[in-house]
Amino acid sequence: xxxxxxxxxxxxxxxxxxxxxxxxxxxxxxxxxxxxxxxxxxxxxxxxxxxxxxxxxxxxxxxxxxxxxxxxxxxxxxxxxxxxxxxxxxxxxxxxxxxxxxxxxxxxxxxxxxxxxxxxxxxxxxxxxxxxxxxxxxxxxxxxxxxxxxxxxxxxxxxxxxxxxxxxxxxxxxxxxxxxxxxxxxxxxxxxxxxxxxxxxxxxxxxxxxxxxxxxxxxxxxxxxxxxxxxxxxxxxxxxxxxxxxxxxxxxxxxxxxxxxxxxxxxxxxxxxxxxxxxxxxxxxxxxxxxxxxxxxxxxxxxxxxxxxxxxxxxxxxxxxxxxxxxxxxxxxxxxx
Numbered sequence: 001x002x003x004x005x006x007x008x009x010x011x012x013x014x015x016x017x018x019x020x021x022x023x024x025x026x027x028x029x030x031x032x033x034x035x036x037x038x039x040x041x042x043x044x045x046x047x048x049x050x051x052x053x054x055x056x057x058x059x060x061x062x063x064x065x066x067x068x069x070x071x072x073x074x075x076x077x078x079x080x081x082x083x084x085x086x087x088x089x090x091x092x093x094x095x096x097x098x099x100x101x102x103x104x105x106x107x108x109x110x111x112x113x114x115x116x117x118x119x120x121x122x123x124x125x126x127x128x129x130x131x132x133x134x135x136x137x138x139x140x141x142x143x144x145x146x147x148x149x150x151x152x153x154x155x156x157x158x159x160x161x162x163x164x165x166x167x168x169x170x171x172x173x174x175x176x177x178x179x180x181x182x183x184x185x186x187x188x189x190x191x192x193x194x195x196x197x198x199x200x201x202x203x204x205x206x207x208x209x210x211x212x213x214x215x216x217x218x219x220x221x222x223x224x225x226x227x228x229x230x231x232x233x234x235x236x237x238x239x240x241x242x243x244x245x246x247x248x249x250x251x252x253x254x255x256x257x258x259x260x261x262x263x264x265x266x267x268x269x270x271x272x273x274x275x276x277x278x279x280x281x282x283x284x285x286x287x288x289x290x291x292x293x294x295x296x297x298x299x300x301x302x303x304x305x306x307x308x309x310x311x312x313x314x315x316x317x318x319x320x321x322x323x324x325x326x327x328x329x330x331x332x333x334x335x336x337x
Contacts (some may be wrong), residue, residue, distance in 0.1 A: 050272035063160035072277035125306035173213030174261035
């Protein structure tokens with residue numbers, strides 16, 4: 001445990017790279033589709049997939065921390081991206097009571113074309129309103145689904161969550177397999193279960209190699225070989241490999257299948273027009289992206305492991321997010337003029 005703590009601290013000091021999750025691939029596909037010959041076909045296909053994926057929140061289309069519903073063409077917006085510990089097999093066993101395996105908040109400032117990507121460690125010790133107690137943030141989804149997760153993050157970071165995008169393991173594997181696999185440097189040798197929870201089904205050696213969907217998923221989600229910080233770095237490496245392959249010339253002919261792969265297991269309250277508005281806002285300039293993470297420390301509380309956010313650092317993060325969104329720190333956020 002001490003070695004892991006030391007490794008995480010050293011990692012934090014060595015690098016400012018933070019976790020970027022694979023499920024940002026969908027906007028990439030939309031941007032690619034706009035510049036190729038059969039874009040009208042892909043546009044229609046992407047629109048159909050987006051319509052199928054649309055799932056409204058119980059709260060409606062307005063955050064409790066907004067005075068009115070945002071409009072992506074005119075307003076700065078936030079998107080909570082969730083990767084859930086879910087598959088068809090797990091659904092049969094647990095229903096919708098699944099955890100968020102990864103959590104990322106993207107705030108988008110349309111004026112300076114900038115994005116802040118905040119990684120929230122899955123074991124962060126926070127208050128979960130649906131549980132009426134403090135617990136690991138990834139349990140918020142177990143006790144109330146997407147709405148519970150959004151409420152928890154809004155209270156934790158004191159910013160409005162306007163939109164969400166939720167993916168599961170199966171869509172991740174389909175993306176990788178549709179691309180024909182990815183090539184990347186595996187940083188460490190390990191053995192991990194597969195997506196069907198079969199123990200020791202995946203084994204990878206250290207070094208540069210070709211990975212299929214199951215292998216890429218195992219690399220991104222394994223938690224037993226090092227720290228949660230290092231796990232975040234592996235997820236970033238996997239995303240970069242996926243994005244590189246998706247943007248390659250050889251993948252252009254696969255875009256239709258890629259859209260199918262992304263949409264099959266995606267849920268979002270973004271309409272297709274919302275997606276296109278955000279994409280339009282961010283195109284045409286050099287994208288300014290800042291990657292950050294909730295800072296804290298590993299602790300055991302009553303024998304249970306948690307990641308406990310540092311109060312002073314959390315306050316700095318909250319202020320930064322509020323300024324980026326142009327909102328005030330109040331129960332009902334107002335646009336700063």
